[in-house]
């Protein structure tokens with residue numbers, strides 16, 4: 001009998017410590033836009049953590065000082081297992097919610113991209129490059145950027161194109177000033193589309209500023225030090241994806257050509273540090289980012305049909 005009591009106390013203590021560790025992971029999961037991202041819940045999350053620690057201290061106190069009988073040991077053990085089950089269910093729920101939210105976003109963006117045959121798969125391509133680049137960045141550069149939120153923002157970065165006429169999106173030749181103005185409005189339209197979603201506050205500015213430039217000549221002429229890191233990362237991925245995929249104004253170019261062009265604009269258009277990390281990514285990894293719908297040029301270099309400034313290519 002005594003052995004059973006000790007066994008339940010020891011195993012229950014281990015489960016409680018594990019519960020506290022898993023609860024901290026859960027709190028981190030709750031910081032992205034798909035899981036709420038709201039600061040309103042933050043206080044309750046910390047209260048929950050405090051109560052779990054309090055429960056563990058009380059558990060150990062009773063175990064070592066209270067001489068628990070079988071009933072008490074059973075109640076403590078059952079409490080630990082109950083918390084473990086609740087945490088498991090919460091993790092499952094949160095992952096299901098995230099997957100469904102991402103699926104809805106993919107559906108939404110596929111509707112936008114269906115209006116332009118050349119754009120098919122672009123957002124997924126940018127998202128994949130963002131994931132790849134983020135994993136190669138040091139923690140110091142990404143401390144303010146939630147990984148899941150960034151993936152979501154990358155997928156939705158061009159959602160504002162739903163407000164641009166197809167005649168402009170599909171136009172193969174040079175665009176008039178008015179048409180460029182319409183194109184340049186797509187980040188703003190995107191933000192308006194997402195305006196009603198309170199938890200999207202963080203990613204709204206990444207989407208709004210994904211065409212800002214380090215030299216301050218972007219869509220909103222934003223100074224370099226005010227451009228959020230999330231927007232900078234999306235800009236680098238967007239540029240690589242746009243150069244290497246078929247667009248109305250150019251044929252797909254090779255990885256090598258893209259890297260040459262990107263290095264030429266490092267520090268002026270794109271964040272030079274991010275470009276340095278992009279260079280370190282093996283070619284195979286970046287090429288593998290392209291969804292099947294993207295027409296790639298993996299071999300001989302193909303000259304651009306129209307030579308414009310790089311910033312005009314990444315719309």
Ligand SMILES: [Fe+2]
Pocket residue numbers: 157158186210211314315
């Ligand atoms: Fe864009």
